[in-house]
Amino acid sequence: MKILIIISSFLVIISTKSIDKLPSSLKVCRYQDPVRDECIRDSIEYFLSSLHQKPDSIDFPSVEPFVYDTVTFKYNSPNFVQGWFTIQDQKNYGISRAKVINVKSDFTDEEMELQAIVNFPKLFTIGNYKSNISLGVFKIESKGQFNVSMYDVTAKWTIKGKLEQKEGEKYMNIYQFDVLPEAKNMKISASGLFPDQELNKFVNEFFNQHWKLFYQEMIPETRKQWEPLFRDICNKFFSQIPFKKLLLKN
16 A cells, blocks of 8 residues: 555656657557557556656656655544554655556547556565554554565556646646555564564564555545645656647547
């Protein structure tokens, strides 16, 4: 779950300068293509797979590892999780190995909507954390290091955008990027939860035995944090390329 948040955290200044040449890793599709959705699916997957290094011709970071600074999550489930935790200094791996299962697209003269199913075989993150959390009878005010491994993660993306005129060109502006993820398995390890090492070990084991319960309870609140971050990722990309260069009409 944490890593799916991670791939949304490209907190960068959005450029509106049009590029002269498309990245070599970008596959362009045609509006009238009868297999347009398959083309878009392949284009997304190929672009993600290329992000083990910084792409040419465009201001966009590599993602292997993807590094970002700080994000804070707050929870207020009266019967389960209450409090906050902050994640810092993260390195994240596995994003470029995404497999795009399918895409459904809808375009008008001014708007677009994409729905995609994306699978990540394994996602892994390491970093530092601070927390002040109540988990039932457990009250945890702590800080330390953590790592999370997630396996066979499938996410449904819903992306909506509208064309905007800038300097004589039309650029796609994403106003919604919703992500609904499901993981087949997750392993968590965190230091510093308690001063006592045996108690720290017990809590880690408890988390891993009951990870599905924590995952299901925390996802609804966590999703609220994702959307603005995923929008920043998309708009970092779309703001540099006039949309007519991405979806050819002739």
